Amino acid sequence: MSVDLPEGRGNPVLGSLAARPSLRSRVVDVLREAMVAGELEPGRIYSAPALAERLGVSATPVREAMMELTQEGLVETLRHRGYRVVELDDVDLDEILQVRSLLEVPTVGRVAETAAPEQVAALRPVADRLDETARTGELREFIAADMTFHLELLSIAGNRRLVEEVRRLRGLSRLSALHRLYEEGRLEATAREHHLLLDLVEARDRTGAEDLMRRHLGHVRGIWAGRDEG
Structure with a gap:
């Protein structure tokens, strides 16, 4: 490194x-x-x-x-x-994800209503990078691209403080099962959700984008963190 x-x-x-x-x-x-x-x-x-x-x-x-x-x-x-x-227990993880849901889900909904086509297009290469790293098992690169994708998507809403807080909260998540997810061939399916999210934003489907973002966050509580999904 x-x-x-x-x-x-x-x-x-x-x-x-x-x-x-x-x-x-x-x-x-x-x-x-x-x-x-x-x-x-x-x-x-x-x-x-x-x-x-x-x-x-x-x-x-x-x-x-x-x-x-x-x-x-x-x-x-x-x-x-x-x-x-720092070690996190189940209570810590639940609390972090509750706050992330309160911040990220409605913000993605607002983005779906306001994003310009060029802003969505700019995120397509990042989603492609997620597909590539999920396929090749470049896990640290996958995490970096995932962070970039979500923060850039949220930044379209125009709230810098919210983006920085989400960055901090995402950093507290521990994706300890990410390698297992790759070995089981399920990481690529998770990566494809980023393209689906962009499709919903592009279609200005606020409800669909919020629902997908909520399910996407569930992976952090579930298979990504090696625990049962909450």
């Missing part, structure tokens, strides 16, 4: 800062995806130097990233020991 430094010399400094995410933000994204995928295990303690070596960066951006992830509730900072990935 490595984090590539930005390329491109000769660009204006302000332009490059605006156009490219910081190293810290990329480390945050990679660590968050690894936690969601279960590569960084709940309850285990990790040190910044060890994680930095795996990522191919210095320990400083890892420590900065861990501070941000601590604020999001994903990890606990243990003085002189490192960082422990």
Whole structure:
């Protein structure tokens, strides 16, 4: 696992800062995806130097990233020991999904009523990427594309704070059964739901989009998390 430094010399400094995410933000994204995928295990303690070596960066951006992830509730900072990935129980997961349903389901409904055709079209390549990664078993890439798809879809509604809160809540989900889902050949069916959701949004079918989004969230409580669906 490595984090590539930005390329491109000769660009204006302000332009490059605006156009490219910081190293810290990329480390945050990679660590968050690894936690969601279960590569960084709940309850285990990790040190910044060890994680930095795996990522191919210095320990400083890892420590900065861990501070941000601590604020999001994903990890606990243990003085002189490192960082422990927070463990979630069934009550935690139920509460998170209840809040996500309250935020995401009606917002997707509003998007179905207001999205412009070009906004829907812009998400089709992301849905294609989900199909591809589901087929090949690139699970961390699947999680990254899934996060991009849903946050970009919600952002059409124009509420930046809602999008950031959903990002935080999605990061708390643990998709520990994702690898099993791939091995059983069921991950591709889950990926196809993203195309169906776009079809409903494009058709301005608010009720259909909300119903599908509600079922889609159920996967987090069910097979994606290795528990019975609620």
